[in-house]
Amino acid sequence: xxxxxxxxxxxxxxxxxxxxxxxxxxxxxxxxxxxxxxxxxxxxxxxxxxxxxxxxxxxxxxxxxxxxxxxxxx
Numbered sequence: 001x002x003x004x005x006x007x008x009x010x011x012x013x014x015x016x017x018x019x020x021x022x023x024x025x026x027x028x029x030x031x032x033x034x035x036x037x038x039x040x041x042x043x044x045x046x047x048x049x050x051x052x053x054x055x056x057x058x059x060x061x062x063x064x065x066x067x068x069x070x071x072x073x074x
Contacts (some may be wrong), residue, residue, distance in 0.1 A: 022029045
């Protein structure tokens with residue numbers, strides 16, 4: 001995967017805490033930040049899914065089991 005550089009301004013105390021955390025655990029800060037951003041994007045997608053699912057009509061459990069072929073009638 002090609003990498004590009006991004007620029008972000010953060011509170012100085014946050015940067016210091018991040019540097020200390022990564023250094024104490026032998027983690028490359030770039031990797032830590034990339035993983036944190038990916039995790040946050042996944043969380044946001046999950047939240048969107050929850051909002052979408054909440055608006056789906058409810059079904060009877062017997063219908064759901066039949067659709068999944070788990071109704072023991074097969």
